[in-house]
Amino acid sequence: MKNKNAVSRRERIIRRLCLSPYSVWAVLFIVVPLIFVAYYAFTDNDFQFTFANITRFFTATSTITDDSGAAREVRTYLLIFLRSLKLAVISTFICLLMGYPAAYIISKASARVQSILITLIMIPMWMNFLIRTYAWMTILQDTGIFNSMLGLVGLHPVHIIGTEAAVVIGMVYDYFPYMILPIYSVMAKMDEKLIEAARDLGCGSFGVLRRVIWPLSLPGVFSGITMVLVPSISTFYISQKLGNGKFYLIGDAIEGQYVANNLHFAAAIAFILMVILLFCMAVFQRAANKRAAV
Amino acid sequence: MKMKPLAKFYTVLVMVFLFAPIVILLVFSFNEAKSLSVFSGFSFYWYRELFRDSDTLGAVRNTLLLAVSASLLSTVMGTAAAVGIFKLRSKYLRTIMDTVTNIPMINPDIITGISLMLMFVFVGRLFGAATSLSFWTMLIAHITFCLPYVILQVLPKLQQMDKSLPEAAQDLGCTPLRAFFKVEIPEILPGIVTGLIMAFTLSLDDFVISYFTAGNGFQTLPIRIYNMTKKTVTPKMYALATIIFFVILILLMISNLFDSESAETVRKAKEKKSKKMKENTK
Numbered sequence: 001m002k003n004k005n006a007v008s009r010r011e012r013i014i015r016r017l018c019l020s021p022y023s024v025w026a027v028l029f030i031v032v033p034l035i036f037v038a039y040y041a042f043t044d045n046d047f048q049f050t051f052a053n054i055t056r057f058f059t060a061t062s063t064i065t066d067d068s069g070a071a072r073e074v075r076t077y078l079l080i081f082l083r084s085l086k087l088a089v090i091s092t093f094i095c096l097l098m099g100y101p102a103a104y105i106i107s108k109a110s111a112r113v114q115s116i117l118i119t120l121i122m123i124p125m126w127m128n129f130l131i132r133t134y135a136w137m138t139i140l141q142d143t144g145i146f147n148s149m150l151g152l153v154g155l156h157p158v159h160i161i162g163t164e165a166a167v168v169i170g171m172v173y174d175y176f177p178y179m180i181l182p183i184y185s186v187m188a189k190m191d192e193k194l195i196e197a198a199r200d201l202g203c204g205s206f207g208v209l210r211r212v213i214w215p216l217s218l219p220g221v222f223s224g225i226t227m228v229l230v231p232s233i234s235t236f237y238i239s240q241k242l243g244n245g246k247f248y249l250i251g252d253a254i255e256g257q258y259v260a261n262n263l264h265f266a267a268a269i270a271f272i273l274m275v276i277l278l279f280c281m282a283v284f285q286r287a288a289n290k291r292a293a294v
Numbered sequence: 295m296k297m298k299p300l301a302k303f304y305t306v307l308v309m310v311f312l313f314a315p316i317v318i319l320l321v322f323s324f325n326e327a328k329s330l331s332v333f334s335g336f337s338f339y340w341y342r343e344l345f346r347d348s349d350t351l352g353a354v355r356n357t358l359l360l361a362v363s364a365s366l367l368s369t370v371m372g373t374a375a376a377v378g379i380f381k382l383r384s385k386y387l388r389t390i391m392d393t394v395t396n397i398p399m400i401n402p403d404i405i406t407g408i409s410l411m412l413m414f415v416f417v418g419r420l421f422g423a424a425t426s427l428s429f430w431t432m433l434i435a436h437i438t439f440c441l442p443y444v445i446l447q448v449l450p451k452l453q454q455m456d457k458s459l460p461e462a463a464q465d466l467g468c469t470p471l472r473a474f475f476k477v478e479i480p481e482i483l484p485g486i487v488t489g490l491i492m493a494f495t496l497s498l499d500d501f502v503i504s505y506f507t508a509g510n511g512f513q514t515l516p517i518r519i520y521n522m523t524k525k526t527v528t529p530k531m532y533a534l535a536t537i538i539f540f541v542i543l544i545l546l547m548i549s550n551l552f553d554s555e556s557a558e559t560v561r562k563a564k565e566k567k568s569k570k571m572k573e574n575t576k
Binding site: 032040102263 | 322474
């Protein structure tokens with residue numbers, strides 16, 4: 001009995017020794033930095049408490065001229081935020097639309113083909129995203145390869161670079177694998193018998209998809225959506241390169257303030273983005289759990 | 295199951311979408327002229343230019359130095375942390391650890407980068423330093439975002455491990471520490487290696503967090519690429535991308551090989567075990 005106590009005490013010491021470096025590290029470099037974001041967001045340059053940074057985000061205005069040449073006064077940062085949200089949602093939706101069938105097809109292939117296809121999908125993920133984005137810039141240019149290919153088949157060249165469409169193409173390309181992989185991993189584990197059972201009970205192909213495969217794949221769909229939406233809403237660089245800097249996104253705004261050394265305002269934008277994302281994800285998670293429960 | 299023609303066609307289409315830009319990069323890195331849209335002749339000119347560019351070569355060295363140190367340190371700390379988390383009995387503490395570990399993965403990179411940068415700048419100011427951003431701040435940042443991935447690779451392996459194994463080793467006279475190194479570590483090794491490779495590639499590839507935590511003097515390859523793409527780009531960068539592509543391809547193949555090999559050894563070991571068990575029951 002005594003011996004056993006000694007062992008468990010030693011075990012406890014080992015456990016503590018194992019965990020303590022990481023605990024200290026996590027507090028110092030994960031938790032404390034987030035507190036610093038809030039601290040900077042609510043202080044001015046002399047570290048006096050202020051709401052100015054936050055109110056600036058919601059009230060700062062600027063004048064833009066739209067296509068017809070008429071000048072308009074807009075809320076600068078709200079506009080940027082809504083634009084980021086819009087482009088990110090569109091990109092995520094396209095990723096889902098393209099990725100879901102692809103994940104399904106892959107999950108139905110033989111084991112060897114599956115592993116080859118998944119590796120192929122992962123390779124572009126490991127290419128640096130700056131290079132991937134830049135490659136699209138050269139493809140979509142007015143004199144780029146895309147337009148010369150259109151010319152070859154006798155179509156008129158289109159002007160894509162510098163439009164919102166180009167930014168969406170870049171986002172879809174950069175984050176597409178993050179949609180396929182989680183959906184695929186859920187589908188690969190799906191019990192084939194459930195589908196057979198549904199067929200035996202008189203379900204057609206569409207019925208099987210709607211009543212069996214789709215609900216079962218929802219966890220993968222939900223994590224795919226988060227994995228695409230979060231990076232595409234917060235991205236910078238993509239819009240600078242593919243949108244010719246015309247479509248400032250929230251990430252560009254943060255980076256711009258950082259470069260201009262307005263650390264407090266950069267922190268405020270980051271803080272607001274973080275709060276909104278956390279809120280969205282909590283709501284989303286709740287919806288996901290509810291669906292899973294049903 | 296055989297693929298239907300439509301499914302095959304769609305898969306090919308997806309692959310074309312994924313690889314077209316990369317193929318174009320590869321092809322134009324061998325272009326004779328500076329053009330990125332008209333191929334005029336095959337040449338290694340841009341590769342020679344690349345190897346003459348001391349800034350880029352320095353960045354490669356910096357990136358490797360950073361990736362090796364960050365991945366090794368995060369693997370050691372992360373494996374220990376996984377063992378500690380695995381042995382936690384309190385559900386409450388476990389939830390806290392899981393939540394904190396998830397933060398760097400859920401948070402957008404830009405927020406992780408900004409938050410670390412703000413802290414470094416603030417602490418640096420406390421000590422009166424003009425700039426506190428350097429190799430060391432980058433190393434801290436890289437270890438921080440690699441740690442969760444290592445932990446999440448190792449934890450499942452610990453959960454799959456037969457719990458009686460380390461106990462048996464201790465009953466046979468091993469000290470807990472010895473049992474840990476002789477029994478537990480070999481059991482979870484595949485997870486540790488996968489974690490190490492993941493940490494290494496994540497560190498190699500990271501731009502956003504590096505961008506915010508880098509000092510002026512320390513330039514990694516992604517930051518170098520960023521600076522290159524600020525101006526008009528020559529195919530020199532394409533040559534660089536091509537080399538990176540093949541390095542990644544080789545790394546992925548090695549890790550796949552290791553994965554299937556370790557799966558193979560596990561399978562064989564299990565077969566042996568079940569055979570022995572059958573013999574014993576006879």
